[in-house]
Amino acid sequence: MSQTVSAARKQAMTPSALGAILLALAFFVLFALSGVNASTTLKETTVSTSMPLPQLFFSLSSASILLIPLALVCMLCALIAVIGRQRNVAMMFSLVAFLAFGLFLIFFSREQMNSALYTPLSEALKDAGVKFKKRDVKSIDASFSPGAYAALAVCGLTALLCMPRWKQEQERRRVGRDLLPYAYIAPHLFFFIIFFITPAVYGVYAAFTKWDLFNEPVFIGLDNFKTMLFDSQNTYYRQLRNGLWNTVKFVLYSVPFCIAVPLTLALALHAKAKGSKFFQAIYYFPSLLSITTVTLSWRYMFSPDYGVMNRFFGSTENWFTPPYSWIVIVVVTVWWCTGSTMVIYQSALASIPQDHYEAAAVDGAGAWQKFIHITLPGMRYPLMYTFVTSVVAQFNIYGQPLILTGFANREANAVLLMYIQENAVKKQVAGMSAAMALVLGVCIMIVSFFQLKLMRSNAPD
Amino acid sequence: MKKFLALVLAMMMALSLAAVAHAEPIQINYWSVFTGADGATMQGMVDAFNASQDEVFVNHTPMTADDLYQKIPLTVQTGTDIPQVCIVHIERIPNFVNQDMLYSYDLDLIAEAGVKEENYNAAAWARTDIDGEHYGIPLDVHSYVTYYNKDLFTQYDLNSYVEDGYLTFDEVKELGDKAKAAGFTGYVTDLGWMRAQLLGYYGQLDPELTLSKDGINPCINNDNMRKVFETMKDLWEGGYTSVKNTDYSSEFYSGNMLVWSEGIWMKAAAVDAGINFGMLPAICYTPETCMSWTSSHNFVQFADENRTEEEDLAVAKFINFMGENSLTWAKDAGQCPAHLSINDVAEFTEYPQAFLADPARSDELAIYKYLYWGLFDTAFSRVGWDFVDGTISIDDALAQIDQEIADAIAAQ
Numbered sequence: 001m002s003q004t005v006s007a008a009r010k011q012a013m014t015p016s017a018l019g020a021i022l023l024a025l026a027f028f029v030l031f032a033l034s035g036v037n038a039s040t041t042l043k044e045t046t047v048s049t050s051m052p053l054p055q056l057f058f059s060l061s062s063a064s065i066l067l068i069p070l071a072l073v074c075m076l077c078a079l080i081a082v083i084g085r086q087r088n089v090a091m092m093f094s095l096v097a098f099l100a101f102g103l104f105l106i107f108f109s110r111e112q113m114n115s116a117l118y119t120p121l122s123e124a125l126k127d128a129g130v131k132f133k134k135r136d137v138k139s140i141d142a143s144f145s146p147g148a149y150a151a152l153a154v155c156g157l158t159a160l161l162c163m164p165r166w167k168q169e170q171e172r173r174r175v176g177r178d179l180l181p182y183a184y185i186a187p188h189l190f191f192f193i194i195f196f197i198t199p200a201v202y203g204v205y206a207a208f209t210k211w212d213l214f215n216e217p218v219f220i221g222l223d224n225f226k227t228m229l230f231d232s233q234n235t236y237y238r239q240l241r242n243g244l245w246n247t248v249k250f251v252l253y254s255v256p257f258c259i260a261v262p263l264t265l266a267l268a269l270h271a272k273a274k275g276s277k278f279f280q281a282i283y284y285f286p287s288l289l290s291i292t293t294v295t296l297s298w299r300y301m302f303s304p305d306y307g308v309m310n311r312f313f314g315s316t317e318n319w320f321t322p323p324y325s326w327i328v329i330v331v332v333t334v335w336w337c338t339g340s341t342m343v344i345y346q347s348a349l350a351s352i353p354q355d356h357y358e359a360a361a362v363d364g365a366g367a368w369q370k371f372i373h374i375t376l377p378g379m380r381y382p383l384m385y386t387f388v389t390s391v392v393a394q395f396n397i398y399g400q401p402l403i404l405t406g407f408a409n410r411e412a413n414a415v416l417l418m419y420i421q422e423n424a425v426k427k428q429v430a431g432m433s434a435a436m437a438l439v440l441g442v443c444i445m446i447v448s449f450f451q452l453k454l455m456r457s458n459a460p461d
Numbered sequence: 462m463k464k465f466l467a468l469v470l471a472m473m474m475a476l477s478l479a480a481v482a483h484a485e486p487i488q489i490n491y492w493s494v495f496t497g498a499d500g501a502t503m504q505g506m507v508d509a510f511n512a513s514q515d516e517v518f519v520n521h522t523p524m525t526a527d528d529l530y531q532k533i534p535l536t537v538q539t540g541t542d543i544p545q546v547c548i549v550h551i552e553r554i555p556n557f558v559n560q561d562m563l564y565s566y567d568l569d570l571i572a573e574a575g576v577k578e579e580n581y582n583a584a585a586w587a588r589t590d591i592d593g594e595h596y597g598i599p600l601d602v603h604s605y606v607t608y609y610n611k612d613l614f615t616q617y618d619l620n621s622y623v624e625d626g627y628l629t630f631d632e633v634k635e636l637g638d639k640a641k642a643a644g645f646t647g648y649v650t651d652l653g654w655m656r657a658q659l660l661g662y663y664g665q666l667d668p669e670l671t672l673s674k675d676g677i678n679p680c681i682n683n684d685n686m687r688k689v690f691e692t693m694k695d696l697w698e699g700g701y702t703s704v705k706n707t708d709y710s711s712e713f714y715s716g717n718m719l720v721w722s723e724g725i726w727m728k729a730a731a732v733d734a735g736i737n738f739g740m741l742p743a744i745c746y747t748p749e750t751c752m753s754w755t756s757s758h759n760f761v762q763f764a765d766e767n768r769t770e771e772e773d774l775a776v777a778k779f780i781n782f783m784g785e786n787s788l789t790w791a792k793d794a795g796q797c798p799a800h801l802s803i804n805d806v807a808e809f810t811e812y813p814q815a816f817l818a819d820p821a822r823s824d825e826l827a828i829y830k831y832l833y834w835g836l837f838d839t840a841f842s843r844v845g846w847d848f849v850d851g852t853i854s855i856d857d858a859l860a861q862i863d864q865e866i867a868d869a870i871a872a873q
Contacts, residue, residue, distance in 0.1 A: 062539075113766065115538060134561050134764050212873040214534045214560055227872075235868040304706050320706055407843050410852045425531055427836055429872045 017082055020090060020161040024079040027097075027154045031072070034147025036108070038117040040125075040140045042132055047124035051117065053148065058205050059116035059216055064107035069198045070190070071101040071155070078158060088178040091162035098155035105144055105152060112139040119216045206434035213430045224435035236432050239423075240439065243416030247440070250401075250415060251394045253326055257334045258341060258390045259383065265338065266345035267375070280346075287339030291399035298332045299404055320405050322412045329400045329413060337393070341386050345379065352378035384455040391451060395444045416440050486518040487775040492533075493548040494526040494758070495794075498729060502793040509789075510782045517775040526550065530835070533763060537562050543765040546776045551588050551597060551757040552834040558591050559832055564762050565594035567773065574777035580784065582799040584823045585757040588830050597759030598780050599799035601790060602826060604753040604817050605657035607741040608713065608721040608731060614739075617643050619719070626816070627748035628741050630692060633720060637701045640719060647717035649701040650744070651709035652693065652849060656842050657754045658722050661743035662689045664752035664827030672831040679837065679866040682859040690848055690855045692746075697849045705846050720744070725814040728795030740813035742825055753817075755826040757799060833870060840865035 031053055039048035051059075057068045078093035108114070117140050125132060164171045182189075207224060209217035228236040265283050269276045286294060302309050302319040310316060319328050356374050365373070376383070398417040405413040416436060424433035495503040500523040507521040522544070524532070530553065536543050549557070557563045568578075578586055581599055589597030607628055614620050617640040622632045637649030652658070664670050666685040674680050696702050703709050703718070713721040714734035722744065731738050745751035760780045762773070783790075784800030791798050791809055797817045803809050804818050816822060831837055840862045848858040 113540065133564075134766075138766065210872065212560075214538055214562070224872075233864070235865045236872070303708070304704075305708055305711075318705060408845055408847070410847050411843075422839065423869075426527075426839055427869050427873075428534075429869050432872045 013085065016161045017085065017087065020082045020087075020094075020158050021079065023154050023158040023161065024075055024082065024090075024094070027075050027151050027158070028072075030147050030151035030154060034145045034151060036117070036142050036144050036148070038114075038121060038140050038142045040121050040137055042125060042136055043130050045125065045128050045130050047121055047128060049117065049120040049124060050145075051120070056116055058202065061114050061116035061216070062108065062111055064104050064111070066194055066198060067100045067104035067107075069201065070193050071097045071104065073193050073197065074100065075155065075158075078162075082158075082162060086178065087162045088164055088175045089182065091159050091164070092179055092182060094155055094158040094162065098152065098159055101152050101155055105148060109142055109144070111142065113137070114140060114142065116216060117142060203434050204438060206431055207438045208435075209431040211431040211434075212428045213424070214428065217431060220431070224432050225439075228432065228435060228439075236423075236436070239414075239419045240416070240436055242411055243414055243419045243436070244440070244443070246401075246411075246413060247395060247397065247415045247417075249326070250329065250397050251391060254330045254333050254394050254397075255387070255390050257330060258337050258394070259386060261334050262338045262342035262386075263345055263383075266342045266349055267371075269342075269346060270349045280342075283342055284339035286336050289336070291336060292403065294336045295332055295400050295403040298328065298335070302328050302404075321409050325405050325409065325413050328404055329397075332400050332404070333394070333397070337390070341390070344382050344386055348379040348382040349375070381455075384451075388448065388451040388455055392444055392448055395440070395447070486516055487772060489517055489519045489546060489772065489775055489779060490522065490542075490544040491519050491546050491548075491779070492522045492524065492529060492544040494529050494550070495523050495548070496525055499726065499794045502789065505793075506783060506786065506789055509786065510779055513782065514778075517778055519779055534560075534562070537763050537765075540765070540767075543763050543768075545765075545768060545772050546760055546762055546779065548600065548758050549597075549761050551585065551599070551759050552829055552831070552838075554589050554597050554759065554761065555591060555830060555832045556835060557761070557763075558594075558596055562764055563596050564764055565596050566598070566762070568595060570770065570773060571598075571777035571780070574774060575781040576777050576784070580801055582757075582801065582818070582823070583820070584826050584828055585759075585799050588757070588828050589759060597757075597761050598784075600758045600760060600783060600787065601796040601799050602755050602757045602817060602828070603725055603796050604755040604814075604826060605654065605661055605722065605724050605743060606753055606814070606817075607744055608723055608727075608738045609741065610713065610716060610719055610721075611737045611739050613640070613645070613716060613719050617645055617719075623739065623741060625748060626741060627751055628720065628744050629748070630696070630744055630746060633696070633744055634699060634701055636719065645719070647719070648703045648707070648709075648712055649718075650696070650720040651703040651707065651712070651718060651722055652697060652846070653703075653709050653722050654724070655693070655845055656838065657724065658743070659686075659689050659693065659841075660829065661752055661754035661827055662692060662746070664754065665743075665746050665750045668750075668752065668824070670827055670829050672829065672837060673833075676832055677870065679833070679863045681837075681841065681862045681866075682856075686859060687855060690858065694849050694851075694855065705850065725797060725817070726795050728812075728814060729793060738813075740816075742816070752825050752827040755817075755828050757828065758796075833866060836866045836869045837862075840869075 033052075035050050035052040036056060037048065037050045039046060053068070057065060059065070074093045074097035078090045078097060081087070081090035081093060118134070118137065121140060122132075122134070122137070125137075164175050166172060206217060208219060208221060210220045210223075211217035224236075227234050228240045231237050269280050269283075301307050304310060304316070304318045304320075307319070309319065317324055319325065352375065356378075357370055360370050360374060396417060397415050398421070401413040401415050402418050407414050407418070417440070420433050420436050420440070423429045423436070491507065493500070493503055503523065504521055507519050511518055529547070529549070533547070533549075554563065566576075576598060578595075582602055585599035585602050586595075586597075589595060589599075609623060609628070614623065614636075617636075619636045619640060622628060622636045633650055640649070660670075663686055666688060671683075672679060672681060693702075703712060709718065709721065710723070710727065710730070712718040713723075714731070714736055716736070725740070728740070742751050743753040760776075760783075762768070762776065784798070785802060787796075787798035787800050788803055788806055788809060790796050791803060791812055791814070795814060797814050798809075804815075804820075809815055809818075817826065843865070844853065844858040844862060847853040848855050853861070
């Protein structure tokens with residue numbers, strides 16, 4: 001691989017490569033400028049509309065539109081590859097972009113009814129004074145502007161310009177060598193673009209829209225953020241603050257236990273007492289269960305009427321009201337998370353050389369001193385790793401408070417993801433919900449950034 | 462050999478003709494909100510329809526109401542796998558119509574299959590007449606009513622309180638005090654599904670069932686709703702109700718509760734529990750103004766430009782069969798059928814919920830109609846116990862409900 005890269009670097013930038021770069025850039029310009037023209041006729045009234053392709057992409061109104069991000073990402077990769085003088089790779093990506101964009105143009109044109117096009121057409125029909133129902137609009141004729149076909153041609157031309165000399169045996173071998181790694185990652189890359197990049201981009205876009213999940217989202221700029229960050233009388237201002245603060249509280253309450261409890265258990269099992277394998281299996285078992293199963297089981301155990309906890313402690317307290325509710329949520333979380341973290345710690349403990357302990361014992365170190373000066377430094381990296389993953393995981397808490405307390409007690413245990421889900425799906429306030437999700441995402445990214453910096457500074461050389 | 466070949470050919474032709482003569486039944490996909498025991502009862506009714514004829518075959522897909530209300534917008538939006546007929550709650554229909562998600566029924570077409578307005582509960586039918594079109598065919602009406610433990614009432618000499626067929630809030634307190642004085646240590650009544658209880662009581666104070674004055678903006682923060690909230694808080698503070706997180710159904714089944722506010726759909730479970738119970742309308746301020754919160758499961762058809770008239774007629778036949786044979790629904794699911802023919806069945810008149818089907822008492826059914834019912838439901842249910850136990854003041858709770866609905870409407 002390194003030989004391929006160095007060989008590629010030795011190649012000079014040829015006129016065809018320069019042409020490929022210009023064509024790839026032209027694709028993005030053409031994509032931004034082209035659009036789709038649509039018309040329909042109803043009760044002898046014909047109305048038409050046109051929609052730019054970027055707007056159509058954000059409507060996500062049919063499955064074929066998912067081919068657009070695939071084409072865009074592939075052309076971007078082709079551009080990067082050709083600049084990096086990886087012509088074979090550029091050829092491959094521009095060919096995939098050609099295929100994806102071509103299929104999009106074919107499939108989309110064949111659709112009889114597209115909701116993104118229906119919305120402006122129905123408005124035009126209403127403006128024209130036509131009374132109708134959705135079922136009356138039998139079909140919509142859609143055709144792309146010449147720019148769209150030019151963009152498709154540009155993809156093909158880029159691939160042609162990057163085409164290797166197939167007649168040369170050495171060149172053919174190089175194509176195989178260059179493209180083989182991409183063949184391995186192709187399936188993952190495909191699904192990554194369709195099911196990760198696209199929803200992520202769309203989620204960010206949705207945060208700047210007013211959207212009821214059913215009709216087309218309407219771009220409203222920063223209004224959602226202004227409302228939830230500065231309008232103190234608004235419900236979403238209250239929900240963001242309460243949800244975020246409850247999420248942070250939960251992270252602060254649970255993360256120390258999510259590290260201390262599995263560490264303690266790992267140390268106990270490391271002593272290899274009789275039956276330790278059995279207990280290892282027992283401690284790991286909750287990690288295999290779904291959060292719903294775990295939470296419902298604990299809900300019965302903490303039930304004020306017939307729960308084993310109140311019987312055991314001889315108490316009549318309601319565990320689902322503050323401040324006890326936080327205890328229940330943390331207990332359930334720690335019980336569920338302990339197994340997987342414990343296994344990491346066991347592995348780390350096993351990797352600490354035994355002679356360190358023997359040497360320390362010769363020097364007269366006690367158990368506590370061994371733990372502080374040998375065990376903890378020896379586990380520094382796994383501890384930091386589990387710290388980072390635990391914080392990120394607990395920021396995404398959802399199931400435990402939802403099932404145990406819901407929005408009761410004046411939303412004392414309502415975390416941000418509960419509000420996000422409810423607003424988006426139940427109340428169909430998807431734009432505001434996406435904005436909340438974006439805020440949560442930014443918070444997690446900031447915390448993770450500092451944690452990763454800390455982890456790298458502590459990482460073994 | 463020739464004879465043998467001729468015989469084989471003749472048989473093949475006969476089989477081909479038979480295959481042509483026996484047309485495939487029309488396939489109808491039907492989604493419902495019935496799970497658990499109700500789901501099994503509904504599946505039995507669907508099976509009975511499929512067995513009764515060979516022109517239409519119904520595939521029943523049961524799911525929880527939450528799942529259905531999440532799936533339907535996506536299904537209609539994408540235009541794929543839209544069921545030909547679906548059961549939804551009546552309160553949801555106005556918003557579905559507003560979003561252009563429902564097709565209205567062609568009344569002439571469905572009349573061919575026997576589905577006619579005069580055959581159905583008038584209150585439920587009228588609620589889905591919107592802008593001159595009709596959108597729902599009711600399967601049932603189901604109310605939030607009052608169960609009482611007959612054995613405990615006899616034991617503590619409380620039967621005089623229910624002789625008139627109603628139970629007022631004052632009577633609940635009186636009978637509770639009397640039973641406790643006689644040694645009863647359980648709960649007098651419960652605070653269960655608060656939304657259903659509160660809306661029944663609200664209807665008693667405002668028979669117009671006003672949730673919005675202009676049909677859009679909420680007006681929950683009003684004197685009548687405040688009185689309802691105060692009534693609930695008063696019952697709780699007086700020690701007459703169950704406490705938070707009580708498993709109230711278990712308390713009633715185990716004979717530890719005198720009066721249980723619950724839906725009629727729990728009748729079968731109460732029978733299975735072996736409780737000797739009676740059923741009354743919701744607890745009321747006065748018998749004259751009594752109303753019980755009521756909903757109705759309705760057959761609707763979501764927008765699907767690919768559905769044919771032939772399929773619509775097949776759906777109508779199915780709906781008519783379900784209405785005419787809904788005694789099973791009354792018996793096994795405890796519901797009150799909306800098809801009026803069931804009122805004349807002697808067996809049904811013996812059922813405890815039969816009083817809800819009495820046309821003379823149809824004004825006791827509080828069936829709400831508000832465009833933003835889904836938003837109202839979420840916001841209203843949110844305050845739950847908080848105003849009862851004082852976590853939030855009643856004024857703040859009412860203001861919060863209005864604010865939450867208004868903000869959600871603005872953000873949609």
